[in-house]
Amino acid sequence: MSLVLYDTLHREKVPFVPRDEGRATIYVCGPTVQADPHVGHGRGTVLFDVLRRYLRFRGYTVTFVTNVTDIDDKIILKARREDVAPAVIATRYTRLWNRTMEALGVEAPDVQPLATGHLLEMHALIARLIEQDKAYEVDGDVFFRVRSFEGYGKLSRRQIDDMQQGDDVVDADRKEDPLDFALWKTAKPGEPAWPSPWGEGRPGWHIECSAMSVKHLGHGFDIHGGGLDLAFPHHENEIAQHEAAHGDTFARTWVHHGMVRFGEEKMSKSIGNVVSLEDAVKVWGQGALRLWYLSAQHRTPLTFETIRLKDAAAVHQRFTTFLRSARRAARDADADTTVAEPFLAAFTAAMDDDLNIPVAIATLHDLVSSGNERLAAAEAGKADARAEVAGLADALVTIGDDVLGLALVPELDAAARLEAQLAPLVGLMLEQRQAARADRDFWVADQIRDRLANAGIVVEDRPEGPRWYLAPVTVDDEPET
């Protein structure tokens, strides 16, 4: 068994066979840094983060590159409105992007190239295209001659005469063909510009990804990722630029993800507050938010609705609740790893099948159900059950945290720190409750129970004495603000 991925270029699932044995190389189109990241932006970053983590779990050394588009019309416009330099806008929103992705548990890329940091590489690629008559200069602009590249349209499977570049109508009178697109744009007054062999100007959007991916990953890297909305024209143009210039394969496999839809439901206050990705992480937490992103097959659309996020939060809670009980029950037990093997195998089989993450998560549910049964058996005194619980808990952490990034252990650890702080107080209160009950002073005993509940402390009475833990934080439909 090995990993297969649906490849947009070939319109079928293809086995993942990396260019260099044991090493995987991934490039994903990153943000244009000019606004706060919103909930839609997390889907792709989480998907490719999981792909990267899964490839590492499968034994590959992964190099993950994702760019920042730090010069662009929108950045210039925003800078003008704020009366600051475009570099100030780009710096601010790059920071915010990185901080938000870190809060979402997305691992930092190995390389995060900036467009403005790769102008020489773009110049070289453009010059090569001009040399081969695949591009032409018109008064300081350089355009790609689309019909000169035979493979044009192979990614998006569009007929060449049905295509439009979209944003390039402004140059209609300067281009040989409406289909041609800009590689280099001549400087307009007041806009940032850099010297080039074709005069002062700035790069077109598409050229940066062709130049930066190959600079950092080499020709024919393994996986190019991005949203389905980028397949045409951006990715089509990336292929054309590289392959027309070099005659070899640009990227071996293309993985695209579907978009986030905002549901039909009346926009509730809680949703209204969390369309910002930074806020969404604060409200829902890294783990629940990632579970929601991962709840649909990655090419299908995903709807942002409170009910689905609550469901994801409940799933996260189920997993952490099991882990918490397992820690308590299986402390010091040697983990029995064989018990987890079928679950790890099922998880791997689902992931290997084009990252079927919803099915992979179902495996985690099965693991937790099995773990809960063994927890009960352990409490009933069954000899091997504690070791089995420990084995299942370890596997849950490996899959849930290492591969899916669900932050199960960090959340438990944060709760454990608070519990340690509360322990002396709660211990005394429970002693006093016992004393009150022994005195048949039920009013005091009830008072103590109510105060504990107000403090978010759940008490379970057990034959061996009371047990307590912090109630999981729940998110209301309509939080008071």
Added chain:
Amino acid sequence: MSLVLYDTLHREKVPFVPRDEGRATIYVCGPTVQADPHVGHGRGTVLFDVLRRYLRFRGYTVTFVTNVTDIDDKIILKARREDVAPAVIATRYTRLWNRTMEALGVEAPDVQPLATGHLLEMHALIARLIEQDKAYEVDGDVFFRVRSFEGYGKLSRRQIDDMQQGDDVVDADRKEDPLDFALWKTAKPGEPAWPSPWGEGRPGWHIECSAMSVKHLGHGFDIHGGGLDLAFPHHENEIAQHEAAHGDTFARTWVHHGMVRFGEEKMSKSIGNVVSLEDAVKVWGQGALRLWYLSAQHRTPLTFETIRLKDAAAVHQRFTTFLRSARRAARDADADTTVAEPFLAAFTAAMDDDLNIPVAIATLHDLVSSGNERLAAAEAGKADARAEVAGLADALVTIGDDVLGLALVPELDAAARLEAQLAPLVGLMLEQRQAARADRDFWVADQIRDRLANAGIVVEDRPEGPRWYLAPVTVDDEPET
């Protein structure tokens, strides 16, 4: 009164008169990103962060630029050892630097230019120097002709015949003069290289700061900052490169800070653990660590010793303790702002005098002493005292948090959140303690007191009833690990 700054170039205090009225422009040399930031790195970033915040407090619009040297011998060496690309090393340590500085409360720069992102700007500057015979090419290397620039040595006040460039002995046979330094270095096999008019290569270290500062701040920007260790040759060379090429002033004022020394004391475990800046912030906290950095005049050396950090932590605690009491006592009071004016004036006078931050912090102590007297008066029922306490507390937050970045309010807010969580439990325990005392059951009353103390809760008995708060976290000399 206006701000004066000691200017290394003129060896005297000079009034701060910005190039553009109402706008201040600052460039500070940033890190070469190839290792974990250590405690020494925080001194300069905190100093210039305070300068930036203070200029804003004084009404200036500030543009703050600090670079990242992302290509360099050390980065290449580290990359080779790890068998990764230099860009991977640079990306990793840039992230770590930014995350650590954020934890230290250092505001993100407005622009954070990368050396590899400004090669075209460096090429233009080098070409200009060659045109004017201030630089020369030798087989793909380009050197600055030091003796062609009359002002060479004016920053460091060294005699030209006594100077050495240090790291450039390797090129001794290629340079016209041992004093000349590299602007562009020809590619060596296996090293990263970029095209240039002089062949493939990479920039010298000094050229990047001349190019990037002026690109983002313009000619003759206001303040160039950095460590005293950079004054020669780095800053001397920055001046020479710009001024030889353009004939105008590079930077108007030069502010340098002294180094951090590691004390003579036996390196204790706690210090051993916190030489990493990231760890130091975790152990001591943003506020105490900044108070330590700011405890010495900025040009003098500063010694890293446990006793000094404990002292800074005690100062921070004094400030937060006053604020906490003020919040409680002056809730809903209209702040009397006049009472804070003398303290704000004294603070401003100290800061205006070449950022005399130790004296400025002494002002805060005076403010807090005065605040504590008024707190006592308020408790004794004096009518105006609550408004005065509120006014002093507001001024403490403005100076302490907005200007010095001491995180007084965030620390109080974090404690307040925990206190809210504990309140129902603690309230009940205190009621039970009262009941036990009323029953003269002192064993139970003592038990309750001890449990509360174990949970870090300090109870103060007051005529109006008990008051409680979380004890400030203290740092041990030798934490158990």
